[in-house]
Amino acid sequence: MAIPGAIPLPDNTDFTRQSFQVPGTKRPGQTAHYRNAFFGFVDINTPGVFTTLPEVFDAGYSIAKDKSFLGHRPVLSKNPLTHARHYVWQTYAEVDERRRHIGSAVHKLFENGTVGGGEYPTVGLWSLNRPEWVLIDLALNAYGKVGVSLYDTFGDQTPFSIDHAHLTLIFTSSDHLTTLLKAAPRHPHLKLIVVIDELEPETKRFAAAWSQTQGVKLQELSELEEFGKKYRCNVIIPSANDIATICYTSICTPSGVLLTHGSLAVATQSNLYGYSIGADERVTLLSYLPLAHIYERINQTVVIALGGAIGFFTGDPLRLLEDAQILKPNYFPSVPRVLNRIYQAATVAGNVPGLKGAIFRRAVQAKLDNLRATGAITHPLWDRLVFKKIQAVLGGNIKLVVSGSAPISAEVLDFLRIALSCRILEGETFRLSCDSTSGGTVGPPQPAAELKLVDVPSMNYTAEDRPFPRGEICCRGSCNFIQYYKEVDEKNTKEAVDAEGWIHTGDIGEIDDHGRFRIIDRVKNIMKLSQGEYVALEKIENIYSRIPAVMQVFVHGDSLKSYLVGVIVPDPVAFAAFASRILKRTVDAADTQAMNEFCGDPRIVDSLLKELNAVTANGLKGFEQLKRIHLSLDPFSVAENTLTPTLKMRRRDAYNKYKTALDALYELPDPPHSESASSKL
Template identity: 30%
Template sequence: EGAQDAITLDELRDRGRTRDRAELDARTAAITPADVSIYIYTSGTTGPPKGCILTHGNYRQVVTMTESQGALETGEVVYLFLPLAHAFAKLVQFLALDVGGTIAFWERDPQKIIPNLMEVKPTFFPSVPRIFEKIYTLATSVAEDPAKMRQAVEVGMNVRGLAQAGAPVPAELQEAFDAAEEKLFAKVRALFGDNIRVCNTGAAPIAREILEFFYACGVPVMEGYGMTETATVATVNTPESFRLGSVGKPLPGMEAKVAEDGELLLRGPNIFSGYYKNDAATRETLVDSWLHTGDLATIDADGFVFIVGRKKDIIITAGGKNITPANLENGLKQSRWISQVVVVGDRRPYLVALITVDADELPAFAEQHGLEPAEVAGSEQMRAAVQEEVDRVNATVGPVEQIKRFQVLPHDLTQETGELTPTLKVKRNVVSEKNATAIEALYAV
C-alpha cells in the first residue's frame, strides 16, 4: 500500500477487461518455441554474470519434463521465498499455474520463513540448502542427547526404507519408531506446517546427513541439479526414485554424460540458446549441442548423477593433491554455531578456512559464556568451539585434506556486502579478495 507505481489487483483486472481480446489472441498465436522468453543472468559465483537467452520452447519443455516426474500435483500449496527473478522461482510459478496450485509468497524477512511455513502449511517447499541447514540446526540444537537423536534418525531411515520397498517392519523396530515419532519426527514436521509432501533443494551442495535427518522425520528433501542454462532443472530425485547424496536422474528427454576430464555434459530441449552479446562464452559452453556445465560428476549404473564439485572450485595444493572444498565446508556448516565456510588452499602448502558465526545463535552462545553478543565472534570461547568442529571434520579425512588453520570473521556473509547471491550461494572470489590479508596471515609461519 502506498508503493510508488503500484496498482491494486482490482485495478489490474479492470485494465485487463479493457484490452482487445483479438489483439491478445493474435500476439499469443504469433509466438513460436524459438522466440525469446526471457534473459536471466547467472549468479556470478565464479566470474561476471552472463545473460542466458531462454526461449518459450525451453520453458514449455522443462515444465512438461518436470510435470512428468510428478513435481507438482493439482491442488498443491507452494511456499515460495526464492527471488522471483531466479530461474527456479520462475519454473515453480509456471508449474503451479499449469497444474492448478496455490503459491504463498514470503514476507521478505528470513526470520519469518518458519512462522510462514507453519501458517501456510505447504505441501511443496522448493528451497536452497542454507534454509534446510538452518532448520536442521534449529531442530537438533535442542536435542538433550545427540547420540539418542542419531539413533532415532537411523530408526526412521530404516522404517521408511522398508516402507518404500513394501517390506514388513519388525515389531521392535516399529516400537522404536513410534517413540521417535512422538519425541522428534512429529515436531520437525510441525516446523514445515505439518502438511509437507515433498521439498526440493538445489543451487548448492547439501550434506547427506541433513537429507537423512529430514527423510527420517518424514520430510523428504529431494535434491536436484540444474542451472540457468538448463532453464533450471536437468536432473532430479523424486519420492518414488531417489538416491540420497545424488542429484537424481536426468529428466525425460535429457541426455547426460561425463567427459574425459570428469565434467558433466548435458543435452536436451531445455538447454539455453546462448549468452546475450557474449559469443565467446557461448562457444566455450555449448560444444556440438552439449552444454559444458563446469561441474565435475559421476553417473552410477542406475543413471543417478553425483556432483563431485565445481570445476573452478577444485583446490590443487602445492603438493598436487586435488581437493573438493564443498565436502569440508558442508561438514562444518552442520555445527549450530557456524554459518558460512570458505576453504582456501589452491597452490598452497595446506588448507585454511574463513568461518563466520551464525548470527541467530549469537545470543545463546553469549549467554552460555557470559559475553555480549558483539564479543562472540572474536572471543576465545567461540574459537575453541569452532576448533572442536574443525577437529570433528578433520577426523573424517586424510592429513592432506585437513584444515590446518582458520580465521573466524567478525561478521557473517550477506547479499548486501556482495558476498552471497540471492539464493545464498557464496561468492568465493569476492570473499577471498575481501579477506586477502587474513588469508595471508593464516599462511604466515
C-alpha cells in the same frame, strides 16, 4: 495442446534400471549418452508436451479457474511492520483478466513507440518475489514480450542488465524507485518506470516531478492496467522458438542467457513426469527463492501447470518460518544453505543431555534404519512423539522438498526425509533429475535431457573409473538454453555449450549400477596447492557447513601455499555453548561484546578448529582440511554482495571482505602438518 497434470511412474517400475545407454554413443574420453528409463526421451516435437508458456498457464486455468492462485500476507501496519496472520488470494480467473490488461498496455506502448528500440521487446522486472511479479511475467509471456529479471539487490548485475538488454520499460517495487531514478541519467534509453505499489500522494507527486527532470515517465501499475483496458487486445500466441526471457547469471561477470518459450515449456513438462504430492491434494508452494533465478521460475511454472497455488513470503527472511506456518505449503523447493540450517537447528535442539536427548537419538536411528531398509519415511510412534515439532516448523504439511542450485550431503537429505516425513529430491530443476530412490543421488536424467560424463584429467576423473564411471556431467535436450546474449558473450557460449549442443555443467558426477547420477565434486572453484594437490573449495565448504556450530564458511587457498585457510561464521547459540564449555563458565549468546572477543581468543579458535577437523576427518583428506581459521560474527550476505541471490558464495567479494584477516593467516609460520594451528588475530 498438452494434457494438464502430473504423469505418474509406470506400473511395475524397475528401480534397478533408472536410465539406459543410447547404443553407439560411447566415445573415448566420455561415457555413452544416458536417457530416462521410466519415460523415455522427450523433446519439443514429442506429441502432447507444452511448447510455450501461455500453454502452461492455460493448463492451470483449465484445472483451477476459480481457485486460489497468487497469495500474499497483507501489511497491517508499517510502523512497526506487521503482517496479517492469513493469506489473501487472487484466482486464476482474476489473474487472467489482469494479465490481459497489463499485456495489452505493454503491447500498445511498444506499438506506438513509447518504449522499445532494442533487438528484442525487452521489459525489466525489479522486485522481490510477490504476486505482481508473476502477474507481470504472465502478461509478458502472453503478449510476445521478453522479460528481463533484475536481482533484487542493486549489485553490478542490475546496471549491466539494464544496458545490455536495452531496457526501455522497467516494472519496479517502490523500494527501488529512488535508486532507479538516481541511475536514470546513466541509462538514457530508459523511458518508462511502472511502480508496482500504490504510492502515497505526496510521494507520488515528488517522484513524478523528479522523473520528469530525468527524462523518464512514471506510472503506477493500476494506471497501466486502466490503460490496458482501453486498448485491450487478444493474446499474441508465441512460437516455441520465440525468446521468452533473458535470465542474467548471478556470478561476478554477468551474462544474459537467452531462453525460449520452448525450452522453458519443455523444462516444465519434464518436471511433471513422476511428480507427486499426494492423492487428490492440490499443490501449494511457498515462494521465497529469487524469481530472477531460473530454479524458482521452473518450480513455479510446474505449480501453474498443475493448477496449484503460490503463496509469497513477506520478503523478510526472518519471517520465513512464520510464513510457512501460516501458509502450510506442501511443496518446498529450497537450496542446501537453507536445508543445512534446518538440519543444524533440528539436531542441536534434539541432541540434549538426559532422557529427552536419548529419545531423540533413538528415534532418529530407528527411522534411518527403517528408511534404508524399506524406504519408509513415516513411523506411527516416533513421528507423533519426536518429529511432529520439527514438521510444524514448515507448517506441518510438507509432502515434497526439492534441493537445487548446489550439492547437498546424503546425511542431511536422509535426516530431513525422516524428520519431515516427506519426499526430498535433489537436482538442478532445469537440467537434471529431480527424482531419486537413494540418498545422495539425483536419480536418472529427466525425460527432456540426456546426460553423459566427460573425463576431467586434472582431477583424475574418467569414464573408465571403477566401480563407476566418473567425469563432468554434460547435458543436452530441448530444455537447454540456446546461447548467451550478444556477440560479446560468444566466448561464454562456446565455453558452456559445445558444437554438439552439450552444456558443460561444471558438476562432477558418477553413474551407479542402477543408472542413477550422483554429484560428487565441482570443476569450477578448483585450485591447486603448492604441492600439486587440487582442491574443490565448494565441496569443502559444503562439508564444513553441515556442522551445527558453523553458520557459514568460506574456504580460501593460495597456490603458493600447501594448505587452506578459512573464515568461519559460527552459529551464535552453538558458539556460546562451545565457548562456555572451553572457558568453563556460562556465556550468553546475546552478549555481543563478549561473543566478538571470543572470536579472537586463541583457546577457543584452536579448540573449535580441532573439533571441526575431527568431525570432517572421514569426509576430507588432510590437505583439504582447514589449517587456520578466522572467526567472525559478521555473516556473508546478499545485501553486501558476498552471496548471490541463491546464496552461493561470491568468492572474489567474500575474499575482499576478509582479505586482511586471510592474508594475515598466511603470513604466520606454516603450521605443522600433524596438527592444526589457528588464527592468532
